[in-house]
Amino acid sequence: MRRFYVFGFLLLMAFDTLAQLSFKLAGNHALPVAADLAWLLRVFGAPWIYGALVGYLGAFFTWMSLLKHAPIGPAFAASHLEVISVMLLSVWLFHEPLTVPRVLGAVAIVAGIVCLGLAESDEAEHATANGAGAGPG
């Protein structure tokens, strides 16, 4: 079961990373932002949006399979470790600088995510000890 979660979350991270990079490329291509049809046509007129769709759908089905047993909060937190992969790839692909606030912020956010992951392990152990599933309610 543990291996199932690790593999599931890694797969989710890969899909999420693909989606975020594609979102950025699609958005950049469609600038300037406007709530009109022309903007939508610019978004859907470039190939990037379809990479985002693949990432989104892949993440969706992976996520729904994981959610069946994992409580929503911690599972959602674990799924957000993609901030690291996306940040590093942004430096490489988009030449974005790693500013001090971004690095400090990322460290605090990842520390927070680790806390939430630990909280999940505690919860899961209690649930196993009680012979119950990890889901709430």
Add this chain to the structure above:
Amino acid sequence: MPLLTIGLWLANVLIDTGGQLAFKAAAGDPDAGDGLARWRHMASRPWLWIGVGCYVIEFLVWIAFLSLVPLSEGVLLGSINIVAIMIAGRFLFGEKLTRLRVAGILLVSLGVAIVGAGG
């Protein structure tokens, strides 16, 4: 940060939280069964579709938001969704906010505040 960027960021948090809660309501249904029957059960009830609707709108809001900020900054600012979803999970599904979870929520909020203030 321009008003449009902040507005898109806020809209994303609200719509994402709504969508996640709808998916949890769909996936956590104890009557749903297993395998294909589970998917059929979920597809015949509104929660899954409310979640999908939120995701479609969020999809566009998020693209617009990311085109206005650097991607590394955008994904870090988007981490505030974790905080929103945990607080909502606490109130709607009675999920426990243990000390570790509160610490996690505070650290993520601090990180988002640092990135938001400093860029």
